[in-house]
Amino acid sequence: QVQLVQSGAEVKKPGASVKVSCKASGYMFKTYFMHWLRQVPGQGPVWMGIINPSDGSTSYAQGFKGRVRMTRDTSTSTLYMELSSLRFDDTAMYYCARGIENDYFDSWGQGTLVTVSS
Amino acid sequence: QSVLTQPPSVSGAPGQRVTVSCTGGTSNLGAGYDVHWYQQLPGSAPKLLIFDNTNRPSGVPDRFSGSKSGTSASLAITGLQPEDEADYYCQSHDRSLGASVFGGGTKVTVL
DSSP: OOEEEEOOOEEEOTTOOEEEEEEEESSOGGGSOEEEEEEOTTSOOEEEEEEOTTTOOEEEOGGGTTTEEEEEETTTTEEEEEEOSOOGGGOEEEEEEEEETTTEEEEEOOOEEEEEOO | OOSBBOOSEEEEOTTOOEEEEEEOOTTTGGGTOOOEEEEEOTTSOOEEEEBTTTBOOTTOOTTEEEEEETTEEEEEESSOOGGGOEEEEEEEEETTTTEEEEBOOEEEEEO
16 A cells, blocks of 8 residues: 655754755655645644655745755665755644645645754 | 645544535635545644545545535535544645645534
8 A cells, every 4th residue: 555654853054054854665656746734723724745656856836946856766766855944833743645636635744843943 | 824725623423414615716616626525634634635625545434525616615414423523624626726726624523
């Protein structure tokens, strides 16, 4: 079955960068576009961007352009999301999710808590 | 302020029927984009519950159903069960933003 396993929790200082990984298994890695989302407790998820694992092309949400970078390693079926210039309000749970028809998300990783604290 | 609007909470007794509304606008639901629903249990990632307005993924009980009309959509839970207590989110695509958008979530409480 589809599994998306993310890296562990991170604590970072303001201004630093964080890199979260998401290892995919149980399906053909290059076949499905992958997304990154984040969620603050008590709020709905926010879409951050999309990556095509086949060619590495990306598209980012307007609010994250210039600060986010999504990459992939096809040899290990692993996705990466790097967010730079961290601010206190970047504290959130970050998820990778598999996209269907670039429309909805049928499988999610377990989430990675990123805490920005001085 | 979420692009899609949901009530913060709904509640019902076991066995009852509850509905969760999701209201959008002319650049998302009203533009013909499909709505999808997710269930999020405490401490867990969201789980796909309804896709393309009315369809249930394999394994989702048929007491969950979805509908969409114009700029609004609804999730109905019939025969409410204690294990249905969770947060529910609607999601669609917004043409103006060029992005997937979510509602703020509705907490369903089983009395």
